[in-house]
Amino acid sequence: MNVDKIMNELEKKNPGEVEYLQAVREVLESIEEVVNENPQIEAAGIIDRLIEPDRILTFKVPWLDDKGQVHVNRGFRVQFNNAIGPYKGGLRFHPSVNLSILKFLGFEQIFKNSLTTLPMGGGKGGSDFDAKGKSDAEIMRFCQSFMLELWNIIGPETDVPAGDIGVGGKEIGFMFGMYKKLTHTHVGVLTGKGLNWGGSLVRPEATGFGCVYFAQEMLKTKGTDFKGKTVAISGFGNVAWGAALKVTELGGKVVTISGPDGYIYDADGISGEKIEYMLELRASNQDIVKPYSYEFPNSKFVQGTRPWEVKCDIALPCATQNELNKEDALNLINNGCMAVAEGANMPCTPEAVELFLEHKILFAPGKASNAGGVATSGLEMSQNSMKLAWGKEEVDRRLHEIMKNIHEACVKHGKDSAGFVNYVKGANVAGFLKVAQAMMDQGII
Ligand code: NDP
Numbered sequence: 001m002n003v004d005k006i007m008n009e010l011e012k013k014n015p016g017e018v019e020y021l022q023a024v025r026e027v028l029e030s031i032e033e034v035v036n037e038n039p040q041i042e043a044a045g046i047i048d049r050l051i052e053p054d055r056i057l058t059f060k061v062p063w064l065d066d067k068g069q070v071h072v073n074r075g076f077r078v079q080f081n082n083a084i085g086p087y088k089g090g091l092r093f094h095p096s097v098n099l100s101i102l103k104f105l106g107f108e109q110i111f112k113n114s115l116t117t118l119p120m121g122g123g124k125g126g127s128d129f130d131a132k133g134k135s136d137a138e139i140m141r142f143c144q145s146f147m148l149e150l151w152n153i154i155g156p157e158t159d160v161p162a163g164d165i166g167v168g169g170k171e172i173g174f175m176f177g178m179y180k181k182l183t184h185t186h187v188g189v190l191t192g193k194g195l196n197w198g199g200s201l202v203r204p205e206a207t208g209f210g211c212v213y214f215a216q217e218m219l220k221t222k223g224t225d226f227k228g229k230t231v232a233i234s235g236f237g238n239v240a241w242g243a244a245l246k247v248t249e250l251g252g253k254v255v256t257i258s259g260p261d262g263y264i265y266d267a268d269g270i271s272g273e274k275i276e277y278m279l280e281l282r283a284s285n286q287d288i289v290k291p292y293s294y295e296f297p298n299s300k301f302v303q304g305t306r307p308w309e310v311k312c313d314i315a316l317p318c319a320t321q322n323e324l325n326k327e328d329a330l331n332l333i334n335n336g337c338m339a340v341a342e343g344a345n346m347p348c349t350p351e352a353v354e355l356f357l358e359h360k361i362l363f364a365p366g367k368a369s370n371a372g373g374v375a376t377s378g379l380e381m382s383q384n385s386m387k388l389a390w391g392k393e394e395v396d397r398r399l400h401e402i403m404k405n406i407h408e409a410c411v412k413h414g415k416d417s418a419g420f421v422n423y424v425k426g427a428n429v430a431g432f433l434k435v436a437q438a439m440m441d442q443g444i445i
């Protein structure tokens with residue numbers, strides 16, 4: 001396999017799709033060795049078939065605002081690969097959404113879902129809709145219009161969307177309602193549903209919890225844990241919230257959260273009511289973290305920069321892609337940071353990842369460390385199929401077990417002869433091998 005040649009061709013076919021090309025290159029570079037050792041993979045054209053999505057649906061989403069004015073957004077669903085199960089992956093509503101971002105996310109999702117050990121293929125979707133400042137009625141009309149197009153290609157055994165940036169319980173509810181009305185069925189077509197209509201306990205916390213469980217396993221390999229550790233977190237959304245809860249529970253101190261406007265530094269620790277306040281802040285639809293510093297005056301708001309300049313033992317980037325660059329990585333390393341676990345998808349740039357690996361920092365790529373969200377979505381699907389609901393402890397136990405297994409798989413495929421674990425390589429190889437085998441078993445389709 002010649003990675004540069006494949007990437008040159010992919011770039012010609014998908015010009016300007018920066019995030020997508022970045023995600024593919026990372027995976028190909030990690031799996032090059034294993035592909036070259038297994039000629040049947042190349043003979044079956046696995047790589048060429050993997051980097052082309054099965055299908056992409058693009059559609060118009062017209063909706064009326066509260067003043068009666070018409071707006072038109074663009075909707076997408078990328079069904080990337082269903083070799084090991086129905087397409088599965090979130091929907092992102094954010095003004096920055098474009099096809100490149102959704103293809104990168106869908107591609108990552110293939111390997112992430114494979115790592116969970118649950119039967120789920122990879123997909124992603126969303127819209128460039130901006131929820132900022134919108135009323136609930138406007139969000140409802142938008143979600144209904146979005147589902148009017150999407151419903152036809154999804155289903156509990158076909159494609160099961162969920163949340164991502166800008167899509168939480170509220171939006172899932174509005175979309176589920178419309179799907180139900182159109183199909184006259186009450187089925188597990190979406191995950192992240194409300195608890196009393198098919199949702200799973202622990203799903204809201206799952207991505208953040210899973211990320212911390214994964215980091216805990218990495219720390220264990222160095223004979224340590226979260227107790228007494230200082231932790232920098234970015235973002236103030238669903239993932240950041242879950243991570244802050246679990247870090248605090250395990251005895252760590254979260255000192256930062258961030259938004260597009262800057263970051264909050266709270267030396268006393270972001271715990272208890274402060275973590276709950278994050279949810280309020282997020283729900284306010286203002287999309288700024290600054291108000292935290294008015295609410296908790298001992299904290300400090302630092303405008304326009306990112307939390308990676310703060311001294312910490314562990315960093316958990318939980319906001320968005322490419323939010324931690326080379327300079328940030330250098331800051332973290334120079335400040336003595338020992339572990340970085342990605343809560344978001346691809347938050348660290350390739351240059352930052354390279355530096356972490358070079359300096360032998362414990363580094364967990366998102367497809368391993370944030371897999372707890374989709375894993376718990378998988379558990380929600382299982383409960384929906386059985387028409388039963390597990391208790392909180394049962395779901396959390398399974399989530400914890402899955403994260404430990406993902407860590408083990410990364411170690412198995414990522415440990416070098418000197419004993420250093422390259423979790424990027426480990427996650428990519430482990431995720432890839434299972435999907436490649438399934439594709440070979442199923443013929444050229
Ligand atoms: P939320 O919408 O709850 O929060 C997202 C956070 O990131 C907000 O603070 C948001 O602020 C910020 N953000 C979004 N886009 C940008 C941007 N371009 N620049 C700076 N900040 C930005 O989303 P989640 O917490 O659910 O998602 C966070 C990350 O975790 C994403 O990468 C997502 O793909 C990933 N993830 C989510 C999972 C889930 O189950 N929800 C599962 C696995 C991964 P603002 O909106 O103001 O920009």
Ligand code: 2IT
Nearest residue numbers: 089090162163164374377
């Ligand atoms: O990036 C992700 O894994 C998610 N947004 C969760 C997807 C899901 O189907 O739960």
